[in-house]
Amino acid sequence: MKRDLLGWIALAAVVVGLVGFRIHRVREREASAGGPPFTLTDARTGQPFTDQTLLGTPTALFFGFTACPDVCPTTLATATRWLAALGPDGARLRFAFVTVDPERDTVERMKQYVTAFDPRIVGLVGTRAETDRVIARFGVFANKVPHADTYTYDHTALVLMVDARGVSVGTVDHDESDEVVLGKLRGLIAR
Amino acid sequence: MRDRAPGPGDRRIPLGRDKVSLGAPLQRSYAEEMVPVAPSVFLAAALILGATGAPLAVTDGWARATPPGAVNGAGYLIVQNPGPAADRIVAVTSPVARRTELHSMSMAGGKMTMRALDEGLEIPAGGTVKLAPGGLHLMFLDLTAPLVAGQKIPVTLELQKAGKITVELVVQPIGAKGLGGP
Numbered sequence: 001m002k003r004d005l006l007g008w009i010a011l012a013a014v015v016v017g018l019v020g021f022r023i024h025r026v027r028e029r030e031a032s033a034g035g036p037p038f039t040l041t042d043a044r045t046g047q048p049f050t051d052q053t054l055l056g057t058p059t060a061l062f063f064g065f066t067a068c069p070d071v072c073p074t075t076l077a078t079a080t081r082w083l084a085a086l087g088p089d090g091a092r093l094r095f096a097f098v099t100v101d102p103e104r105d106t107v108e109r110m111k112q113y114v115t116a117f118d119p120r121i122v123g124l125v126g127t128r129a130e131t132d133r134v135i136a137r138f139g140v141f142a143n144k145v146p147h148a149d150t151y152t153y154d155h156t157a158l159v160l161m162v163d164a165r166g167v168s169v170g171t172v173d174h175d176e177s178d179e180v181v182l183g184k185l186r187g188l189i190a191r
Numbered sequence: 192m193r194d195r196a197p198g199p200g201d202r203r204i205p206l207g208r209d210k211v212s213l214g215a216p217l218q219r220s221y222a223e224e225m226v227p228v229a230p231s232v233f234l235a236a237a238l239i240l241g242a243t244g245a246p247l248a249v250t251d252g253w254a255r256a257t258p259p260g261a262v263n264g265a266g267y268l269i270v271q272n273p274g275p276a277a278d279r280i281v282a283v284t285s286p287v288a289r290r291t292e293l294h295s296m297s298m299a300g301g302k303m304t305m306r307a308l309d310e311g312l313e314i315p316a317g318g319t320v321k322l323a324p325g326g327l328h329l330m331f332l333d334l335t336a337p338l339v340a341g342q343k344i345p346v347t348l349e350l351q352k353a354g355k356i357t358v359e360l361v362v363q364p365i366g367a368k369g370l371g372g373p
Contacts, residue, residue: 066258066260066261066262067261067262067263068263069255069257069261069263069264069265069328069330069331070255070265070296070305070324070325070328071296071298071303071325073255073257073258073261073365073366074255074324074365074366074368076258076365077364077365077366078366080366081366104262109260110260111260112258112259112260113258113259113260113261114258115258115259116258116259116365117258117365141302145305145306147307148290148307150332152305154302154303154304154305155302155303156301156302156303157298157301157302157303158301171301173301175298175325
């Protein structure tokens with residue numbers, strides 16, 4: 001009887017160990033790809049933009065919405081200047097603008113919006129659920145704030161630097177000097 | 192650009208200068224009634240002006256061009272109050288938007304927060320308030336048409352004491368951080 005109990009305890013320990021190891025492996029694999037999968041739409045091309053799209057090319061990711069009048073257009077206009085200043089290196093960097101407001105930002109609206117900026121800046125739109133997955137994956141803050149008969153979003157206004165493995169490795173701020181930003185972006189491209 | 196029929200929200204005063212106007216425009220019926228007492232009204236206005244010193248000055252107005260598809264826009268200006276009494280901007284209107292509001296914006300820990308100033312914006316006595324990118328701004332909600340660089344847009348500030356002041360904002364390129372380009 002006692003021996004049976006010990007046997008069961010040993011078996012349970014082995015099972016717990018195996019399950020734990022499995023969870024650890026899954027987590028490790030997710031971490032190496034930067035987090036769970038997601039699917040958005042590249043508004044310029046209409047093609048899917050997924051977690052797999054991130055692999056192989058470093059990406060500067062910016063979250064905002066087209067009804068944002070100040071920090072969003074300013075950052076994208078500044079990014080247009082950065083891409084020009086990077087010269088040939090800029091061809092090895094992707095810049096993506098992800099809307100946190102897919103209720104108003106349709107693929108069609110985003111497609112029009114990004115025409116005002118460098119053609120390498122892609123506009124990404126997802127469903128609410130997919131958008132929330134991307135927001136969570138990159139640890140971005142986005143909070144809908146009702147205002148009169150409309151609403152706005154408080155949101156992270158930093159540009160995330162995501163390496164060619166899809167892992168967020170740092171941020172740049174449109175208020176930093178061009179010299180600092182270009183140094184960081186060159187570092188990202190060279191990783 | 193301004194082909195919208197005038198609505199009740201965009202009553203504007205004709206202005207030769209682009210800086211300052213004192214006193215709210217009078218409704219016609221009221222104005223007619225007031226004709227006999229007009230000289231004393233003017234005298235009173237002159238006395239008030241004398242008492243409060245120089246009027247408010249609104250300068251350096253500009254707005255950011257909007258990308259296609261953007262429904263809102265932002266405008267900036269500087270208000271100087273050389274007088275000895277504080278004044279307050281209580282409302283803003285412009286024919287370019289369904290509604291124009293005063294907003295504050297702040298950045299903390301990489302997070303942008305924007306709020307409407309429901310109490311208006313105080314211009315302290317002898318002080319200057321600057322609306323600039325990354326901070327206070329005029330928010331144009333539901334633009335009637337995109338704002339295009341080079342365009343001039345009228346904006347009317349309504350002040351508690353100084354009344355309405357209409358100025359023109361010059362639309363700058365999207366990447367501009369001030370009047371006069373990027």
